[in-house]
Every structure is written in C-alpha cells, then in structure tokens.
Amino acid sequence: xxxxxxxxxxxxxxxxxxxxxxxxxxxxxxxxxxxxxxxxxxxxxxxxxxxxxxxxxxxxxxxxxxxxxxxxxxxxxxxxxxxxxxxxxxxxxxxxxxxxxxxxxxxxxxxxxxxxxxxxxxxxxxxxxxxxxxxxxxxxxxxxxxxxxxxxxxxxxxxxxxxxxxxxxxxxxxxxxxxxxxxxxxxxxxxxxxxxxxxxxxxxxxxxxxxxxxxxxxxxxxxxxxxxxxxxxxxxxxxxxxxxxxxxxxxxxxxxxxxxxxxxxxxxxxxxxxxxxxxxxxxxxxxxxxxxxxxxxxxxxxxxxxxxxxxxxx
Numbered sequence: 353x354x355x356x357x358x359x360x361x362x363x364x365x366x367x368x369x370x371x372x373x374x375x376x377x378x379x380x381x382x383x384x385x386x387x388x389x390x391x392x393x394x395x396x397x398x399x400x401x402x403x404x405x406x407x408x409x410x411x412x413x414x415x416x417x418x419x420x421x422x423x424x425x426x427x428x429x430x431x432x433x434x435x436x437x438x439x440x441x442x443x444x445x446x447x448x449x450x451x452x453x454x455x456x457x458x459x460x461x462x463x464x465x466x467x468x469x470x471x472x473x474x475x476x477x478x479x480x481x482x483x484x485x486x487x488x489x490x491x492x493x494x495x496x497x498x499x500x501x502x503x504x505x506x507x508x509x510x511x512x513x514x515x516x517x518x519x520x521x522x523x524x525x526x527x528x529x530x531x532x533x534x535x536x537x538x539x540x541x542x543x544x545x546x547x548x549x550x551x552x553x554x555x556x557x558x559x560x561x562x563x564x565x566x567x568x569x570x571x572x573x574x575x576x577x578x579x580x581x582x583x584x585x586x587x588x589x590x591x592x593x594x595x596x597x598x599x600x601x602x603x604x605x606x607x608x609x610x611x612x613x614x615x616x617x618x619x620x621x622x623x624x625x626x627x628x629x630x631x632x633x634x635x636x637x638x639x640x641x642x643x644x645x646x647x648x649x650x651x652x653x654x655x656x657x658x659x660x661x662x663x664x665x666x
Contacts, residue, residue, distance in 0.1 A: 372479065376453065379481060379500040382507040383430050383451050384422065385539045389582035390574040392418045396520070396548075401566040408566070412520055418446065418574070419585035423593075428453040433596075435585040443588040445596070445629075447493070448486040455482035458495050459607065461514045463529045463555045465617060465658075467492045469610040481509065483535070489625035490599045491615060491653075492607075494533060508538035514553075528552040528565050546572040595632050598645045602653060606663060614658040624656045 396412040417437040424431045434446035454477050458470040482497040496511030515531045516522065532551040538544060548570030554563040606613060617623065631652055635645050650663040657663075 375479065375502075378502050378507070379453075380430065382500055382502070382509070382539050383432070383481070385507075386432060386537070386544050386574070387420050387422060388543065388576050389579050389585075390418050390420065390543055391577050392416045392575075393573050395571045396568055398552075398566045398568050402564060403566075406566060409525075414520075417577075417581060419582035420574075421586075421589070423448075423597075433589070435582075435589065437582055437585050441584060443585055445488055445592075447488060448490060450482075450484040450486070452482045452484065454478060454480060455497065457607075457610070458482065458497065459484075459492050459613065461492070461494050461516060461530070464614075465516065466612065466614040468612050471610075472497065483509070483511065483537075485513075485515075486603075487625065489628045490596065490603050491624060492603075492613060496533075496535065506538065508536055510534065510536035528554045530555045530562070532562075532564075543574040543576040546570070546574070548572070592632065592636065594640055594642065595636060595645060598642055599628060599649055602646055602649045602663065606653070606657075606661060609661060611661055613661065616656045616658045619655045624653070627652050627655075 392415060394412070394414045394416075398408045398411075401408070419435045419437060420432055421435075422430060423433045430451045432449045432451070434448065436444040436446045438444060454474065456472045456474050456477060458472055459467045460470045462468050477497055480497045480499050482495060484495045485493045487493050494513040494515035496513035498509055498511035500507065500509045512532070512534050515533050517525065517529070517531055530553040532553050534549040536545075536547040536549075538547065548568070550568040550570060552565045552568060554565060556563075615624065619627070628649070631648060635648065654663050
C-alpha cells in the first residue's frame with residue numbers, strides 16, 4: 353500500500369509540474385503577444401465623484417503609432433520597450449514594462465514622487481507575474497502582481513497598483529497626488545487592450561484615510577498594423593540601445609538597495625527625462641564607452657534623488 357501511495361504521489365507531482373510548465377508557457381506567449389507595431393488609441397473619462405460639487409474634467413482622447421518589442425528575455429523575465437513613432441522620422445522613447453515570474457521584490461508608489469520597497473511572501477506570488485512599469489527615463493512608475501488567466505479563449509491579467517499622476521495631468525492638476533489604478537491587459541483579435549478603472553486620490557498624512565476625488569475609466573486599444581510602419585523605430589533602437597541599457601543598469605543598482613526612492617520633480621528647471629535625453633544625444637555623438645556613460649548617467653540621476661540614497665560613481 354505504501355508503494356502504491358508513493359507512486360500516486362509521484363504521479364500527481366509530475367502532472368502538477370507539467371501543468372505549471374504549460375501554464376507558464378501560455379503566460380509567456382500572452383506577454384509576447386503584446387509585441388508588434390500598433391495604432392494606439394487612448395481614451396479616458398471621469399465617471400463618478402463622491403464629492404457633490406466636484407467639477408468633472410474633460411474627457412481625454414489621443415492616438416499614436418507605437419512599436420513594442422522585447423529588449424531582453426530570460427526564463428523568468430521579459431522586458432518590453434515602447435517607442436512612439438511620430439511622422440516618418442521622429443522617435444520618442446516611451447514607457448517600459450518588465451514582466452517577472454514569481455517576483456518577491458516590489459517598489460510601491462506612496463505619494464509625491466516617493467516609492468517604498470516592499471518584500472512579498474514567495475507563497476503569495478506562486479504562479480504570478482509582476483508587471484513593473486517604468487517612466488520614459490526608466491525611473492519607477494508602478495508595479496503590480498497577479499496571475500495571467502487563460503479561459504474561454506481569453507488571456508488577460510489584472511492587478512491594482514498605486515501610481516503617480518499620468519503625464520496627461522501631472523502638469524495640469526494638483527488637487528490629487530495618487531492614481532489608484534486597476535489595470536487589465538487582455539490579448540484580443542486585433543492586438544491587445546489596456547483597460548483601466550482608476551481612482552484619483554488625495555493622500556496626506558499617514559494616519560488619515562485617502563480621499564477619493566473621482567473615478568476614471570481608461571480604454572486604450574493597441575491595433576496591430578504593418579511592421580513596415582515601425583521600421584524607423586527599429587533603426588532608432590539599434591543606434592540608441594547601448595545607452596538605454598546603461599541607464600537601466602544604473603537604475604537597477606538603485607533598486608537593488610531596497611531603500612526608499614524619492615525623486616525631485618525638477619533640477620535646473622528640467623525634469624529628469626529631459627536631462628537624460630540630452631545626455632543621450634551628447635554621448636552618442638562621440639565614440640560610445642559604456643563605463644564613461646554609466647558614470648555620467650549616475651551623476652545626472654543622483655541630482656534628482658531627494659533622499660540619502662547615493663549611487664556609487666566608480
């Protein structure tokens with residue numbers, strides 16, 4: 353009887369391992385299905401407010417041509433970079449999303465350009481993927497962890513994350529300081545959908561409850577189009593890839609410290625991405641040296657760190 357029980361236990365273990373391997377392969381396929389050349393439509397609308405005299409803001413609509421592609425991939429991490437294509441020649445480095453399998457390290461947005469490290473229990477992230485979203489300068493934005501779901505022919509992932517104000521509002525509004533996001537990424541026949549159910553939150557003292565100003569619906573569609581439309585983006589990345597790899601390396605050093613990160617909004621009347629973009633053009637105009645680039649990138653980022661955190665300059 354004991355021998356039979358052991359055989360059954362082994363069989364169950366093998367079947368479970370095979371199912372987990374198959375599930376992970378489906379997850380990876382869904383993540384990589386977000387790659388390609390896309391016509392993107394951004395739509396946001398405030399839907400409800402608990403404040404009686406709240407003045408609703410205008411709906412936001414915009415569109416763009418966007419190229420999404422894998423920067424790197426290992427068995428437990430997939431890095432996807434977004435590039436905006438403007439006209440026939442202009443490229444703007446856009447946001448980045450890293451997907452990490454069963455990740456236990458999270459940087460959670462608190463408020464006012466401050467992110468706090470959070471260690472997760474490995475049992476709580478079993479089978480889950482963390483989506484780490486970064487700014488155009490590869491600095492932190494928001495992170496969330498959840499399970500990819502594959503059912504009834506659908507593949508989707510959804511999680512809640514606190515985030516700073518979106519770029520469409522951060523320079524226009526100061527009545528709230530946290531966007532409490534609920535993100536859903538779903539693979540569709542036309543490409544993929546980024547659906548959002550957000551709360552615009554005013555977060556003040558630690559012992560006070562968050563004040564919700566309004567709810568917002570986001571509906572961003574990524575419709576696949578001909579790859580040739582994004583050919584200029586591929587060429588641009590070939591020329592700029594080394595620089596942004598060094599930028600990621602510098603940020604990774606900071607994140608590895610697991611300490612609170614607070615970033616100044618402006619230095620010398622410039623936001624961080626402007627200085628990093630200027631440095632990009634300067635360094636790529638000469639013979640590029642990674643060691644020199646990382647030292648200069650560190651010097652720029654260090655000026656924006658409003659904390660005791662120090663980057664090593666050697």
